[in-house]
Amino acid sequence: MPFRTIIEPFRIHSVEPLHLTTEDERRHALEAAGLNLFALHAADVLIDLLTDSGTGAMSRDQWAAVQHGDESYAGSPSWYVFLEAVQELFPFRHVIPTHQGRAAERILFSALGGPGKVVPNNTHFDTTRANVEFSGAEAVDLPVAEALEPSLVHPFKGNVDVEALERLLAERGADVPAVMVTITNNSGGGQPVSLANLRAVRSVCDRHGVPLFLDACRFAENAWFVREREEGQADRSVADIVREFASLADGMTMSAKKDPLANIGGWLACDDDTLAERCRNLLVLTEGFPTYGGLAGRDLEAIAQGLREAVDHEYLRYRIRSTAYLGEALAREGIPVVQPIGGHAVYLDARALLPHVPPLEYPGQALAAELYLAGGIRGCEIGSVMFGRRPDGSEQPAAMELVRLAIPRRTYTQSHIDYVIEVCVEVARRAPSLRGLRIVEEPETLRHFTARFAHA
Numbered sequence: 001m002p003f004r005t006i007i008e009p010f011r012i013h014s015v016e017p018l019h020l021t022t023e024d025e026r027r028h029a030l031e032a033a034g035l036n037l038f039a040l041h042a043a044d045v046l047i048d049l050l051t052d053s054g055t056g057a058m059s060r061d062q063w064a065a066v067q068h069g070d071e072s073y074a075g076s077p078s079w080y081v082f083l084e085a086v087q088e089l090f091p092f093r094h095v096i097p098t099h100q101g102r103a104a105e106r107i108l109f110s111a112l113g114g115p116g117k118v119v120p121n122n123t124h125f126d127t128t129r130a131n132v133e134f135s136g137a138e139a140v141d142l143p144v145a146e147a148l149e150p151s152l153v154h155p156f157k158g159n160v161d162v163e164a165l166e167r168l169l170a171e172r173g174a175d176v177p178a179v180m181v182t183i184t185n186n187s188g189g190g191q192p193v194s195l196a197n198l199r200a201v202r203s204v205c206d207r208h209g210v211p212l213f214l215d216a217c218r219f220a221e222n223a224w225f226v227r228e229r230e231e232g233q234a235d236r237s238v239a240d241i242v243r244e245f246a247s248l249a250d251g252m253t254m255s256a257k258k259d260p261l262a263n264i265g266g267w268l269a270c271d272d273d274t275l276a277e278r279c280r281n282l283l284v285l286t287e288g289f290p291t292y293g294g295l296a297g298r299d300l301e302a303i304a305q306g307l308r309e310a311v312d313h314e315y316l317r318y319r320i321r322s323t324a325y326l327g328e329a330l331a332r333e334g335i336p337v338v339q340p341i342g343g344h345a346v347y348l349d350a351r352a353l354l355p356h357v358p359p360l361e362y363p364g365q366a367l368a369a370e371l372y373l374a375g376g377i378r379g380c381e382i383g384s385v386m387f388g389r390r391p392d393g394s395e396q397p398a399a400m401e402l403v404r405l406a407i408p409r410r411t412y413t414q415s416h417i418d419y420v421i422e423v424c425v426e427v428a429r430r431a432p433s434l435r436g437l438r439i440v441e442e443p444e445t446l447r448h449f450t451a452r453f454a455h456a
């Protein structure tokens with residue numbers, strides 16, 4: 001198209017009202033929530049950028065597919081529709097449906113983890129880390145050094161540090177049941193992994209006889225970045241690139257709440273018959289029969305249709321450009337954001353914006369709370385609250401202190417995003433006066449979901 005403006009490649013078909021609140025109402029809501037945005041009533045949030053997980057808008061064709069849902073307990077036609085759509089992109093022999101990504105992780109690490117084991121990843125997402133550690137194993141992050149410098153522009157900041165992986169496998173290969181690679185690297189800023197990097201990881205895994213698993217939640221966004229940025233990939237279809245990613249791995253976990261454009265769902269897939277058998281036995285214990293896992297037939301249909309839409313180039317061009325639109329506008333306003341802009345979210349660098357707040361006074365949490373107070377925007381801290389507590393109970397600052405503004409798929413328009421930009425600019429102006437926080441209550445694991453805070 002000869003025009004610069006990136007438009008939403010859809011028009012609105014059904015609408016949901018948004019609820020406007022005053023700053024005073026938000027102050028009360030925030031206090032009642034213990035300054036934890038997860039504890040807010042969602043109706044008190046104006047623009048909800050807490051997560052892109054399960055919060056996207058389904059298409060007309062997905063809703064139509066829902067009507068095709070067949071709820072037979074075993075062997076439902078909807079299961080075969082789902083299986084075919086998954087294997088079209090990820091041709092693993094065994095596909096095990098789960099109610100969401102973390103259920104796939106729990107099953108995988110119940111089968112592969114355990115005390116004395118170590119699982120490397122570019123960066124474990126919080127639920128992945130929690131499931132590895134819950135099994136008694138150790139979760140090790142091996143991102144490339146560039147990933148830890150928020151302002152550095154590099155095309156593939158999601159890459160694994162292949163030399164570090166080689167060293168780990170040389171020293172402890174026998175203790176490593178699988179190497180995971182997260183595409184895109186959510187906790188590291190929504191940054192992609194290159195095909196070249198995954199090929200290098202594959203050859204290290206082959207040398208040490210260790211299987212490679214993808215945490216593939218944002219596989220389509222990752223493949224779009226590969227198409228845009230990696231040499232020799234520009235003429236390929238996204239679906240084709242996705243299939244090459246799958247061909248380099250022995251298995252995968254998936255949350256269908258992300259790129260597959262569904263509101264719920266996930267799966268675990270692999271080629272290994274013995275592992276699949278163990279995983280199916282675990283599935284039956286807590287999720288359900290192997291042809292539906294934790295899902296209704298209608299969910300399986302919505303995911304299958306969502307997978308077809310997820311690899312559409314027009315959709316992906318809009319998706320990646322509209323996320324960049326927010327990030328680039330903030331950067332132009334002098335607000336520090338992780339560079340380059342990731343696929344599903346813009347990450348504010350709270351450490352750079354609030355240098356006067358020490359990491360263990362949670363600058364990310366303080367900034368997220370202020371964004372809500374100022375404009376009703378809900379983001380998510382990805383920093384010392386989320387990652388600070390070690391399995392031994394000690395607390396250490398996280399590598400970065402970020403606030404993630406995750407963009408639900410096909411949900412907000414450009415004017416919503418223009419409003420978000422305006423609120424962020426106002427909060428950045430207030431930044432020098434923002435105070436740090438302390439935790440007054442926290443659970444043993446995944447504390448960011450339920451901890452309560454007070455001003456330090």
Ligand SMILES: Cc1ncc(COP(=O)(O)O)c(C=O)c1O
Binds near residue numbers: 102103128186
């Ligand atoms: C990279 C990554 N892996 C795993 C998960 C877990 O998926 P779910 O929320 O469906 O359990 C998420 C969710 O945000 C994620 O971003």
